[in-house]
Amino acid sequence: MGGETTQPMFFLRMVPILILLAMTVSASVAALCPVKCRCNDTTLSTICTSAGLEVIPLQLNPEIRHMDLSNNKISNLYYALSIYENLISLDLSKNNLSSLGSDKFKSQSNLQVLNISRNSIEKLKKDSFNGLKALVKLDLSYNRLEQLHNLTFLELHSLRTVVLSGNRITHLDKGLLKATKHLKELVLDNNQLLEIPSAVLSDAIGLQRLILSQNLIDSVDEGSIPILSDLRSLSIDGNVIRDIHHAALTGLLSLERLDLSDNNFTNVPTASLSKLSNLTWLKLSGNFVGKIPPVAFRGLFQLKYIHLDRLELLTKIDVRAFVDNINLERIWLNDNIGLSSIPTRIFHGNPKIVHISMRNNALTTVEATHFPLDQLRLLQLGGNPLECNCSLLWLWHLAQDQNKSPIIQSNQTHNIPSELHIDSQDIICAGPETQLGKRLLDVSESEINCSYSWIAIMSAVVSILFVVVIITGLILWSPLKKSHLRGKDMSQGSGALGRAEVYEPPRIEKCIVSAPVSHHHDYRTLSSWEHYGSSYGNCMSNMNIYEQLDCHLKDRPHIVYV
Template structure:
């Protein structure tokens, strides 16, 4: 027990000023400790060494004393270069963070010895190119971050040996075209982030060989145009980010082959409208995010007709978007989240969507004109407590008032009770239907009815005529072909009885 106490005291005594050394967890943390060299007298058994935001300029031989390291963080220092074989003793190291330094180059000997490394972070340095085989000594590497450098050239076999790589960041560099040949070596890659470069154009088969890719980030890649078959060979792509490019139309045909796509981010582009079938073929799309499209003016009926699995639609911060046509969001049985925040929407028809199925609806920061056309929305807002408030912009007497708190009278509605309106509509429709049916029947059987009516009138007239005509003269009998000998003999006159005239029935 005494020996243990002395050992712990010795370890604490060797802990540099401003650092936190824990011999129980084998973790040393030195943040903003003003260190300019790596400490040499730490516990050689430490497993996590974090020396972040200091003044270290190079990695020296002191690293050889820490062979049990599993996590090394030297980010936010002043490292300019890394001598060859600096990590040759770190056979157990799994994560190496060298981000936010001033490293201008790495070679195929820089990371020699790091056979167990799974994460390498070189983000925000001064790297200008990647030469062939630079990462061949990292057979287990799964994540490589080269974002925010100055990389303008990647040789064809720069990524050779990275058979286990699953995540690659090359965003915010100076690439003028997609390094397709280099990518073709990364058969296990699942995520690729290459936004904020200067591609301008995606050719056919731009990502050939990446048949396991599920996430592709082209945010701010400078794209004006996308070839018809640019995304060919990406059968499993689930998420695509085209945010912040210069596309003048939605690339409907180019996207249609991505049948398993679930998330699409396509805001901050230059298209004017979402036309019918804009996202044709994307039958598994669940999330559509169109934020900050400064030219977008309208969303047309049928724009999402092919996307029956949509769950969330975000149309946010589109300063010219004022028209969302009727039935635009109908026929989407799984739709639960709709955000129309910060657009130029003045009014919204009840037939745009079935609001009662939604869990979230955001209409804030729109210049809403509150009149009777929004009575349906006022009722909906009162039914759904989790919907955002809608504040009126006009007319003047309702400015800044919340739609939820207004009455039908406030909105200028003649019929206050929506149930009364519904009953009246049903009665009117029923009457119109009945009249239309009668007219149709009369029109269809008009000839038959005319014939029957004509026959009825003729027969009635004939019977009346025959009933009232008496046979009273010999001439009438002769005309009728009756011989005088056949005249009916009148009965003897009986006193008190009036003679009954004989008529032919």
Template sequence: MSLAPHLGQAFSLCLCLVLATLPVALGLANCPNGCECDDDTLMVNCGEGTLDVLPIALNPAIQRLVIKNNKLKTIDSSMQFYAQLTFLDLSFNDMLTIPERSFAYHAKLQELHLDHNKIGQVSNKTFLGLSTISVLNLRGNLIAELEYRTFSPMVKLAELNLGQNRISHIDPHALDGLDNLRVLYLDDNTLTTVPGELTFQALHSLAELYLGTNSFMTIPGGAFQDLKGLTRLDLRGAGLHNISGDALKGLESLRFLDLSDNRLPAIPTAAFQRLGRLEQLNIGQNDFEVISSGAFSGLRELRHLELTGAQRLRRVESGAFSGNTNLEHLNLSSNKQLNELSSIALGGLPHLSTVVLKANQLSSLDEGLVPWADLQTLDLSENPFECDCRLLWLRHLLGNVKSVKSVEESTVPGKETTEMDGDKVREGPGLFQ
């Protein structure tokens, strides 16, 4: 009987044992060119270089491996030698595919970054073995769809980034099993409808959802009704032309909402009635022409409002912010046609401390618009103010401020800045000169 096959098997077994018990010094000896290998911290960083395959002879005890900006095409079998990894970054490479079960031996991996590659597909077998992972980054790839239970092996996943892909279809059960997911990025894809109710039903712990830069047109009623714990919803640039009255149903815990850079023809007042705990709203760069009385009336806890770059906005009516008595920061800048602020548009806002009216078409301001002396920050720059008797009160106000507070003049030509113990009042270019 020939001993050759048995000797070959024995040799392979010995090789595996040797790789698993390499001395610390040997890890340094096999550090590829362009990489930094530290056997004290068990870290390998290959930075930028020309690696097109995973190194096979690194210290098998390494815990952090970073191979960014290289030329890796795929994840080969050598990955199994690094079963102690807790952090793996293979971003900015040329990977087209991830073979099934590539991470079957990586039960300790907590973060996996595969962003900015050319990965076109993932399945429910791609991530088998990743039972402890908390962060998965697949941003900037070519993924077109999410299949049934794609991420179900990752039961402890807390953050999933799928932004900047080509996702146009999501199986209703694609996200099943992600009971601990808190942050989900689906922005900058090719979705034409908000994912269905079943998609979000499994995400009991979701706190942040990013859906901007898609092409939704509208939001179906109750689309988010199962996301009871959501605190941040980003829908900027989502192509929205309409938001129905019950589109935001179920979002009673929402604190931050971004609806900027859409095509909304009016403030969606009815939808806002459900957001009693909202604190910050960005709604600039939309198509409304008027902010009507009570436009934000349901937002009782609103503190920070950004309404900038609305190219068609012409008028803010009286009582526009009635009911927003906790408002502290109001930014109404860069609305190129805004030329009318009602004399009581900002009335009844006892906590208002910052008002930015920069770069509008305002020619005058009413003295009773706001308790000016109580503001910490006021920016009126880049408006075509008519410096006549109607604005004499403002000149007196600024003069009184200068007489009792330390003053620091800016050196910007045509612009004057008054600092009041660190607070700023900005006048428009050439104002009162």
């Protein structure tokens, strides 16, 4: 009896379950679309974004290929995905997943794109991604991962992109990328890496894009970046790097883009950069560089775009800074609060430059000779404390011309001179006082134009004053000089011959000056001569004593009158 009673009770309890199962099967066959979801049987796609789902729906078309379940409350995958074997893309971002478990993707051999970003995953097992042999892109960003098992990507032979941004990764185990021979892009920004993961990168020989931004890397030493001959883009901005070893980048012969912004550089790493012969885009913004020296970007002949913004300590740019960059097209020099002047003709050695931006610096004046205006298409100078005087007359004319006629966009013909565009709306006068706070565009020509008549008058006045000062100086200086000389002569006594105006005949005594006697008593015999009082030559005995002194002076010995 007891057994007979138990069986009906068992069947009664199973009826709701069987009914629910039948409903589920019928719903699957009919491919019912859940509430708040959008299903398309033509494209075989379902979008259930923000639908409040707590589990993966089971009633979708089994042939579905694209499933978007982002921004829901899904906390576990269970084995629900095994129903959808034809999935090509799956988005599970912004859910409550804390684990992926093991072999949950075993049936997704066709899946190519998997997005599990912005969940709460703390750890991945070595078999979490088993079965995903066709996976091309994997996004695990903004989870709570601290490390990855070196076998995590073992079956991901087709993987091309791995995004691990915004986790807590401090290091990566060697061998992690050994099976991913086709990997092209590795994104590791916003983690806690203390150094460049050299051991892992050495397996990614085909890597083309590497992002290591916003980590704690403090140096780029020799050998820290392995030879990656296909690498095109490298971002190591937002770290604490002070310098790069001069040989650290030698293995990056194909590198085209390099971002070094927001580090601790105090000098341009010229020697390191010179190895990058194919570099076309460089960003050094937000560092502590105080000077851009001559040939700062030596050897970068292919460089087209350079960002030198937010260099708060920058005060000087050498006129030869960009001489090697003959293909330079665009340069950004914005928000350098210490930069008050630039050299004349600094960009005239760059024949292809078309865009110069120097906004929000400390420039008080700019001249037309600073820029190759005939080839520029965009010149930005807004936010500088410019003095609106006649030195800016050229810029005023450009602003007025631009205001009168529309500027042809840069995608139009480049042969029309009027296509040069300046940010005239943002150029505000910081002086003189009468123009303070005015837009350059609103200043009248009479206010900014320097009057040539006043210049001529001031020049004449200055010249006259200069001449008067010189003449007055000469007049005052001449008597002083004579007095000084007269005093000097008097102080020297009357022994100097030839100063007739102060000479008075003294009592004359004759003496014969002989040759000086050496310490070795080496005497010389004086040549014979006759007394000047006797008859000799044509000299008259009755001559005045001074006249006789002049007669045949060459024949007489040296006589000193005392």
